Amino acid sequence: xxxxxxxxxxxxxxxxxxxxxxxxxxxxxxxxxxxxxxxxxxxxxxxxxxxxxxxxxxxxxxxxxxxxxxxxxxxxxxxxxxxxxxxxxxxxxxxxxxxxxxxxxxxxxxxxxxxxxxxxxxxxxxxxxxxxxxxxxxxxxxxxxxxxxxxxxxxxxxxxxxxxxxxxxxxxxxxxxxxxxxxxxxxxxxxxxxxxxxxxxxxxxxxxxxxxxxxxxxxxxxxxxxxxxxxxxxxxxxxxxxxxxxxxxxxxxxxxxxxxxxxxxxxxxxxxxxxxxxxxxxxxxxxxxxxxxxxxxxxxxxxxxx
Numbered sequence: 001x002x003x004x005x006x007x008x009x010x011x012x013x014x015x016x017x018x019x020x021x022x023x024x025x026x027x028x029x030x031x032x033x034x035x036x037x038x039x040x041x042x043x044x045x046x047x048x049x050x051x052x053x054x055x056x057x058x059x060x061x062x063x064x065x066x067x068x069x070x071x072x073x074x075x076x077x078x079x080x081x082x083x084x085x086x087x088x089x090x091x092x093x094x095x096x097x098x099x100x101x102x103x104x105x106x107x108x109x110x111x112x113x114x115x116x117x118x119x120x121x122x123x124x125x126x127x128x129x130x131x132x133x134x135x136x137x138x139x140x141x142x143x144x145x146x147x148x149x150x151x152x153x154x155x156x157x158x159x160x161x162x163x164x165x166x167x168x169x170x171x172x173x174x175x176x177x178x179x180x181x182x183x184x185x186x187x188x189x190x191x192x193x194x195x196x197x198x199x200x201x202x203x204x205x206x207x208x209x210x211x212x213x214x215x216x217x218x219x220x221x222x223x224x225x226x227x228x229x230x231x232x233x234x235x236x237x238x239x240x241x242x243x244x245x246x247x248x249x250x251x252x253x254x255x256x257x258x259x260x261x262x263x264x265x266x267x268x269x270x271x272x273x274x275x276x277x278x279x280x281x282x283x284x285x286x287x288x289x290x291x292x293x294x295x296x297x298x299x300x301x302x303x304x305x306x
């Protein structure tokens with residue numbers, strides 16, 4: 001539930017290279033939070049919903065209605081569990097809301113839910129009281145920079161041959177020389193991996209989804225000493241989130257979705273949850289409203305950690 005210091009669930013993944021923003025969940029008040037940030041509503045093209053609980057979807061209809069007034073998007077694709085389309089249709093019917101642009105709702109199944117030339121988005125079922133899914137966004141590897149100056153120095157004519165060399169192919173020149181495109185390209189840019197898991201108790205699907213992730217955002221509703229509540233309500237503790245990150249070999253854990261019972265002044269504070277997680281997985285931070293985290297690229301040779 002929202003508090004004075006924290007709103008409910010919504011995370012924006014910004015893709016600067018294509019001027020797009022993808023949302024993950026859209027709890028109540030999300031569009032107001034966006035207005036207080038530097039995110040542009042007009043750049044939202046995809047929304048991924050984990051499950052149908054209100055703290056993850058109550059802001060969705062309002063945001064979709066506003067998107068049509070903020071820049072007339074050509075289309076927004078919404079991905080989520082069964083009944084999401086029915087929910088949005090009912091909201092539109094009873095509020096007499098009509099979108100001025102196409103909204104396509106995709107009911108997700110385990111596996112790949114979206115793919116283009118740059119990204120693959122896949123999902124897996126989590127363990128919660130209602131059907132819930134975690135999402136993994138994998139950026140595809142990119143060939144390194146093509147050394148045009150060196151190619152010209154080798155006497156390679158520009159044109160179709162450059163395209164083959166950029167793809168790492170081996171070409172044969174008219175004089176019989178064989179040129180390996182890989183020798184003319186810099187190091188491959190390793191694609192980044194972002195994973196979002198909520199709501200769920202510890203489960204193997206979370207671990208597999210987060211395998212080798214650069215950033216794992218994972219719910220941590222309860223402190224370790226409240227594990228009984230976590231099992232009753234099928235939510236994670238701080239230590240469960242850390243165990244997922246450790247088991248998956250993730251590079252960075254960002255915990256979120258905290259119970260209001262850990263508000264300042266209470267016997268257990270959020271700093272206690274952070275300490276519990278860091279004892280298991282040191283590369284842990286806590287999300288807060290308007291936190292921005294840049295996901296750096298890895299170096300191909302060293303696979304340096306974040």
